[in-house]
Amino acid sequence: xxxxxxxxxxxxxxxxxxxxxxxxxxxxxxxxHRLAQREGITSAQVRKDLSYFGSFGRRGxxxxxxxxxxxxxxILGLDRRWRVALVGAGNIGTALLSYRGFxxxxxxxxxxxxxxxxxxxxxxxxxxxxxxxxLAAVAAEQAFDMGVIATTLASAQQVADALVAAGVRGIxxxxxxxxxxxxxxxxxxxDMAVELESLSFAxxxxxxxxxxxxxxGGSGGGR
Amino acid sequence: xxxxxxxxxxxxxxxxxxxxxxxxxxxxxxxxHRLAQREGITSAQVRKDLSYFGSFGRRGxxxxxxxxxxxxxxILGLDRRWRVALVGAGNIGTALLSYRGFxxxxxxxxxxxxxxxxxxxxxxxxxxxxxxxxLAAVAAEQAFDMGVIATTLASAQQVADALVAAGVRGIxxxxxxxxxxxxxxxxxxxDMAVELESLSFAxxxxxxxxxxxxxxGGSGGGR
DNA sequence: AGTACCGTGTGAACCTTTTCACAAGCGACC
DNA sequence: GGTCGCTTGTGAAAAGGTTCACACGGTACT
Ligand SMILES: NC(=O)c1ccc[n+]([C@@H]2O[C@H](COP(=O)([O-])OP(=O)(O)OC[C@H]3O[C@@H](n4cnc5c(N)ncnc54)[C@H](O)[C@@H]3O)[C@@H](O)[C@H]2O)c1
Ligand SMILES: NC(=O)c1ccc[n+]([C@@H]2O[C@H](COP(=O)([O-])OP(=O)(O)OC[C@H]3O[C@@H](n4cnc5c(N)ncnc54)[C@H](O)[C@@H]3O)[C@@H](O)[C@H]2O)c1
Numbered sequence: 001x002x003x004x005x006x007x008x009x010x011x012x013x014x015x016x017x018x019x020x021x022x023x024x025x026x027x028x029x030x031x032x033h034r035l036a037q038r039e040g041i042t043s044a045q046v047r048k049d050l051s052y053f054g055s056f057g058r059r060g061x062x063x064x065x066x067x068x069x070x071x072x073x074x075i076l077g078l079d080r081r082w083r084v085a086l087v088g089a090g091n092i093g094t095a096l097l098s099y100r101g102f103x104x105x106x107x108x109x110x111x112x113x114x115x116x117x118x119x120x121x122x123x124x125x126x127x128x129x130x131x132x133x134x135l136a137a138v139a140a141e142q143a144f145d146m147g148v149i150a151t152t153l154a155s156a157q158q159v160a161d162a163l164v165a166a167g168v169r170g171i172x173x174x175x176x177x178x179x180x181x182x183x184x185x186x187x188x189x190x191d192m193a194v195e196l197e198s199l200s201f202a203x204x205x206x207x208x209x210x211x212x213x214x215x216x217g218g219s220g221g222g223r
Numbered sequence: 224x225x226x227x228x229x230x231x232x233x234x235x236x237x238x239x240x241x242x243x244x245x246x247x248x249x250x251x252x253x254x255x256h257r258l259a260q261r262e263g264i265t266s267a268q269v270r271k272d273l274s275y276f277g278s279f280g281r282r283g284x285x286x287x288x289x290x291x292x293x294x295x296x297x298i299l300g301l302d303r304r305w306r307v308a309l310v311g312a313g314n315i316g317t318a319l320l321s322y323r324g325f326x327x328x329x330x331x332x333x334x335x336x337x338x339x340x341x342x343x344x345x346x347x348x349x350x351x352x353x354x355x356x357x358l359a360a361v362a363a364e365q366a367f368d369m370g371v372i373a374t375t376l377a378s379a380q381q382v383a384d385a386l387v388a389a390g391v392r393g394i395x396x397x398x399x400x401x402x403x404x405x406x407x408x409x410x411x412x413x414d415m416a417v418e419l420e421s422l423s424f425a426x427x428x429x430x431x432x433x434x435x436x437x438x439x440g441g442s443g444g445g446r
Numbered sequence: 447a448g449t450a451c452c453g454t455g456t457g458a459a460c461c462t463t464t465t466c467a468c469a470a471g472c473g474a475c476c
Numbered sequence: 477g478g479t480c481g482c483t484t485g486t487g488a489a490a491a492g493g494t495t496c497a498c499a500c501g502g503t504a505c506t
């Protein structure tokens with residue numbers, strides 16, 4: 001079987017949401033075309049994505065909503081609980097903890113760590129912030145599947161290393177930096193600055209090309 | 224000139240960060256190879272990305288750090304201030320407001336809106352939360368360039384519509400849903416659930432293919 | 447001035463992902 | 477049972493993005 005593209009996986013998440021909604025609305029069947037419409041993509045894309053994993057539809061009819069949702073749920077691994085360690089109980093970290101959406105999809109934050117003594121010991125939601133030095137010890141008990149990095153930029157790589165050492169197989173990183181992890185550890189980075197800058201670029205495209213100082217090559221600046 | 228790929232723009236953001244760091248470390252020149260190494264990509268990719276915008280390097284030498292940083296700064300439109308309206312003063316919204324990183328890159332949140340009467344009037348950072356019904360009126364004064372949607376899922380599309388009506392040309396969306404906006408408005412979505420689910424998928428790949436009930440086609444589920 | 451070395455900029459090759467287009471399956475209706 | 481309309485699943489084509497590989501330009505050193 002050929003490797004699945006990251007973009008396909010991300011769309012599966014979207015299909016899953018749509019299916020949840022359609023199910024709630026009472027829809028029993030949905031065609032690739034209508035599914036695609038709700039996501040603003042083509043129906044061929046939907047069918048191709050699903051075809052990598054099997055044949056879930058019925059010709060002339062479409063997909064059974066409940067069935068397809070369960071299939072995608074299984075494909076994405078959402079049919080189990082994932083134990084998640086959160087490192088960094090700052091702005092982002094506490095926002096994530098207060099969010100109930102993740103637990104609903106099976107992502108259960110079972111421990112929070114920080115290194116700031118003023119935060120350690122405080123309660124955040126149902127959890128008490130622990131000192132990050134206890135990460136290895138707690139991991140031995142709880143066997144985290146994933147780690148979330150919500151620390152300051154400067155600590156991100158060392159926290160990643162600690163999480164890897166603690167045995168996580170996946171890391172979600174909020175620090176705006178490239179992290180290096182072993183090949184067997186999956187890494188995803190949420191970089192809001194990149195998104196904003198991408199917007200900034202898009203909005204700047206309206207303006208004309210760079211006005212250049214005449215008589216000056218493009219290379220300059222060096223002495 | 225050919226359209227610039229979104230992936231190229233995102234990498235430019237990363238190059239920009241690396242250049243900031245290298246500059247802080249006192250480096251004057253950097254080769255595409257070393258720049259690539261710090262991002263875990265190939266040097267050809269770096270050169271290709273930059274080549275879409277001009278010739279910024281010197282053969283045999285590399286790129287002048289300060290000069291290249293300024294070029295990218297200009298390309299990404301970070302050489303000006305962007306006025307940003309934030310809608311939704313909940314967990315994510317307040318986390319964003321407490322973050323100083325954005326203002327440093329020129330993204331200035333100049334107004335915050337919510338519809339919850341218990342939040343309206345409260346101070347968050349330097350700003351006072353206003354009722355979302357005032358969005359149009361405030362936009363007339365402040366001329367927002369971009370909007371950030373940090374509201375609940377159910378409100379996201381109507382808030383997007385309101386922001387578009389208020390004249391923003393870019394939207395950063397945190398609600399996990401596909402939003403529809405006119406072609407002249409740039410939209411980027413930060414969907415943390417998708418990221419987590421992508422991790423979940425990656426971690427699930429270890430397990431074998433789906434065990435199927437024998438004697439049952441792939442299509443089933445319908446009556 | 448000549449030679450050795452280095453690194454950019456870029457066409458071409460390669461690889462990946464998306465879109466096209468259609469045969470084949472399925473239900474409905476006569 | 478036959479025909480019609482609808483929709484899937486999928487090879488093949490197209491589009492898009494990345495990597496290769498090298499000519500060319502530039503520095504350094506003799
Ligand atoms: N808040 C935002 O809106 C926002 C937006 C974009 C990016 N980010 C990024 O997200 C990350 C977190 O941002 P924030 O605003 O929550 O920052 P914050 O300063 O509020 O929180 C960071 C927390 O991490 C803790 N920490 C630092 N080093 C640690 C370590 N080695 N081990 C354990 N804990 C450690 C700190 O004590 C602090 O509590 C930063 O990297 C930031 O660049 C934040
Ligand atoms: N908090 C997280 O960690 C997290 C993670 C992933 C996704 N999200 C998404 O981000 C969004 C915000 O999450 P949150 O945790 O900050 O939620 P929240 O409930 O804390 O905040 C949402 C805020 O939006 C306001 N709001 C709702 N409808 C509005 C409207 N029409 N106009 C103006 N304001 C309105 C609410 O009054 C509330 O203050 C949600 O869509 C959520 O799915 C949040």
